[in-house]
Amino acid sequence: MPGLVTLTDEQEAVVAAVREFVEREVIPVADELEHRDEFPTKIVEGMKELGLFGLTVPEEYGGAGLDLVTYALAGVELSRGWMSLSGILNTHFMAVYLLKRHGSDEQRQRWLPRMATGELRAALSMSEPGAGSDVQAIQCRAVRDGDDYVVDGTKMWVTNGLRAGLVVLLCKTDPQADPPHKGMSLLFVEKEPEARTFEGITIPPNIEKMGYHGVETTELVFEGHRVPVANLLGAEGDGFRQVMDGIEVGRVNVAARAVGLATRAFEEAIRYAQERTAFGRPIAQHQMIQEKLADMGTRLEAARLMLLHAASAKAAGARSDLEAGMAKYFCTEACHRIVTDALRVHGGYGYSTEFTIERLYRDAPFLLIGEGTSEIQKIVIARQLLERYKVEG
Ligand SMILES: Cc1cc2nc3c(=O)[nH]c(=O)nc-3n(C[C@H](O)[C@H](O)[C@H](O)COP(=O)(O)OP(=O)(O)OC[C@H]3O[C@@H](n4cnc5c(N)ncnc54)[C@H](O)[C@@H]3O)c2cc1C
Numbered sequence: 302m303p304g305l306v307t308l309t310d311e312q313e314a315v316v317a318a319v320r321e322f323v324e325r326e327v328i329p330v331a332d333e334l335e336h337r338d339e340f341p342t343k344i345v346e347g348m349k350e351l352g353l354f355g356l357t358v359p360e361e362y363g364g365a366g367l368d369l370v371t372y373a374l375a376g377v378e379l380s381r382g383w384m385s386l387s388g389i390l391n392t393h394f395m396a397v398y399l400l401k402r403h404g405s406d407e408q409r410q411r412w413l414p415r416m417a418t419g420e421l422r423a424a425l426s427m428s429e430p431g432a433g434s435d436v437q438a439i440q441c442r443a444v445r446d447g448d449d450y451v452v453d454g455t456k457m458w459v460t461n462g463l464r465a466g467l468v469v470l471l472c473k474t475d476p477q478a479d480p481p482h483k484g485m486s487l488l489f490v491e492k493e494p495e496a497r498t499f500e501g502i503t504i505p506p507n508i509e510k511m512g513y514h515g516v517e518t519t520e521l522v523f524e525g526h527r528v529p530v531a532n533l534l535g536a537e538g539d540g541f542r543q544v545m546d547g548i549e550v551g552r553v554n555v556a557a558r559a560v561g562l563a564t565r566a567f568e569e570a571i572r573y574a575q576e577r578t579a580f581g582r583p584i585a586q587h588q589m590i591q592e593k594l595a596d597m598g599t600r601l602e603a604a605r606l607m608l609l610h611a612a613s614a615k616a617a618g619a620r621s622d623l624e625a626g627m628a629k630y631f632c633t634e635a636c637h638r639i640v641t642d643a644l645r646v647h648g649g650y651g652y653s654t655e656f657t658i659e660r661l662y663r664d665a666p667f668l669l670i671g672e673g674t675s676e677i678q679k680i681v682i683a684r685q686l687l688e689r690y691k692v693e694g
Contacts, residue, residue: 312371315356319378322351327382335383335660338514340464345389348419353379353390355417358397362413369550369616373557373608380561384664385515387561389422391554392461395547396423396469399487403535403543408489412467422494424465425551426456426521427544433458434677437481437541441472441523443488449527450474450488452501455520462519463504466494470528471544474537482541487534490526501526512663549621551672552629556608559636559668563604566636566661567597570643577648584646593642600635607631623685630678633668640665 308316326347334341348354357372358364372394379386397416400409415421432438441454452472459468468490478484493499503522510518534543571594574585584590611628614621640661644651651658669675 308374311367312374315367315371316374316378318351319353319375320381322347323378323382327379327386331383332654332657332660335385335512335514336654340517341383341386341515344383344386345419348379348386348390354393354419354422357394357401358413358417359401362409363417364397364413369553370609370612373553373612376554376557377561377564377605377608380558381565382561383515384558384562384667385513387554387558388460388513388516391551391558392425392465392469393419393423394554395425395551396467396489398550399469399534399543399547402546403487403539407531408534412489416467421466422461422464423467423469424459424461425469425547426459426462427471428456428458430455430457430520434674436471436544437485439471439473439485440476441470442476443470443472443474443486443528445474445530446527448530450530450533452488452490452523452526452528455522457520458508458518459521460516460518462521463497463507463517464494465492467491468521469534469547471540474540478538483538485544486537486540487543488528489532489534490528491532511666512660513667545622548672549615549625552625552678553608553612553615555668555672556604556611556625556628556632559632559665560601560604560608562661562665562668563597563601563632563636563639566640566643566658566665567601569656569658569661570594570597570646573650574646590646593646597639597642600639604632604635622681623689626673626678626681626685629672630675630682633665634675636668637665 326344352365353375355364356367356375360366376387393416400413412421416423427436429439429441431440441456443450443452454472470488470490471485472488473484474486475484492502497504501524505520507517507519574590574594575583577584607628611621611624614624644658644662647656647658650656653659
């Protein structure tokens with residue numbers, strides 16, 4: 302669908318390349334791989350060749366050095382094919398962002414070149430069994446011992462948790478800190494990809510999910526795992542601020558996934574509506590179906606514009622919790638609504654695993670939850686609005 306925002310030639314070229322890749326390599330196999338919950342090894346190799354893992358890694362470290370808008374657009378195209386592909390990239394990309402913004406030269410040298418090629422892939426781990434939205438309530442601890450931290454605790458919902466060689470871990474280096482966020486730090490944990498046990502880290506069987514298949518989501522259990530002090534990002538106590546900075550990028554990515562998923566749902570519905578007949582004519586000629594199509598198309602266009610606005614704000618380096626929060630909230634809710642309407646347009650066939658819409662319908666709810674639920678976005682949005690529109694006196 303044409304948009305109102307003009308893209309640069311470079312952005313157009315990336316979008317075209319990813320779209321072509323998705324049409325050729327992803328769409329023909331995505332439904333089948335998703336139903337089997339199979340990791341898309343061949344597709345990921347193709348993503349490496351396309352340079353997607355290094356899209357935002359600076360050129361000096363072997364990446365393409367492109368901006369967040371380009372990354373978001375690539376995320377839209379990938380998710381139009383299969384949302385899980387964007388999930389494979391997202392935590393990796395957040396780790397790249399955190400290293401670029403807060404890492405030391407030595408840390409960037411150590412990890413970014415291998416991250417640019419996709420040889421080294423990253424996960425980002427904040428959530429725990431007892432704490433998701435309430436990030437400051439995490440229990441995972443890192444205690445200094447000589448030149449190492451000793452890490453103990455259980456993390457939950459780690460996407461890419463098994464295959465990642467690098468885990469950006471949010472933990473408490475000072476559990477007594479008041480307020481708690483002042484005692485939180487980010488450690489880059491290096492581990493053996495695909496190993497279920499590794500030097501005090503245990504990864505239980507992958508969490509079984511309703512959708513978001515193909516990419517694994519795991520627990521990570523730390524028992525006396527040692528992380529060199531050199532793997533601390535910035536200083537002790539910086540972790541909460543850093544992760545909140547990174548999560549704005551993650552929220553833009555989730556908004557991008559929502560736009561991609563919704564685009565596909567819209568395309569599936571508008572095609573089906575013209576093919577399926579009822580009462581002697583294509584259902585697209587019935588006004589109540591047209592109402593759905595109009596509503597879906599309008600929401601989709603609005604979502605796309607909000608995504609580009611939020612991505613541009615963050616790419617410009619502005620504090621953008623408001624824009625990222627609004628985009629995440631609006632795009633994911635719009636996506637959920639569009640996917641639900643697209644399912645209705647398909648009638649009974651929408652409920653059949655033979656049709657792609659069934660997969661999209663199971664994937665969409667995750668977007669309402671990951672990188673902060675809609676309720677949390679609304680809290681962030683309202684807080685910012687009340688600051689901007691503060692009544693003095
Ligand atoms: C498939 C999947 C993949 C994930 N991948 C990752 C990952 O890679 N890394 C990672 O760190 N995490 C990941 N997560 C975790 C995700 O970020 C959390 O699930 C999410 O932040 C919500 O936390 P929670 O599940 O603990 O829900 P809770 O925080 O327990 O919330 C439960 C409900 O209460 C509401 N609620 C909570 N607090 C408030 C409040 N103050 N006001 C109003 N309502 C409130 C919530 O909106 C929600 O509706 C993933 C989750 C899923 C499902």
